Amino acid sequence: MGESKRRKAALGEDYGKEQTILPWLPITKTQAQKFVTWTTRGAWIGIGAMIALWFTVRFIGPALGWWEVY
Template sequence: MGEAKRRAEQGLPPRPKPAKTKPVDTSPRLAPWLPLTQRQGEQFVQITTRGAWIGIAALVLFWVIVRFIGPAAGWWALADG
């Protein structure tokens, strides 16, 4: 038997559902008129820094493929070589 039916048969009220509350960010705002907190600013810096490093790694990988792997595999020939 389901929990709701059992509680109804026993005359008990429905079980209260836990409130789903989002944690409140209490860090101070970057500016009083700007709806961003210092914590959100730090997260933005972390994400963009990680993205920059990923971009640098992708650029280096692309350069290695174009300069070394492609010509060695015979996919194309370099114009300067």
């Protein structure tokens, strides 16, 4: 009997299913990787938006006469 057949016999119904991160948490490793990808992308979008807002408030606003300090 080959290793694959032994593994299939040992795992039973779970053979071919993707592993979860923790036994009590129903999240697969692929789902976790997608979550990390999306949150990283969201963080970079947030950083870009923060830089754009800072640039607007710091340079463009005073050039247009907004937020004058007396």
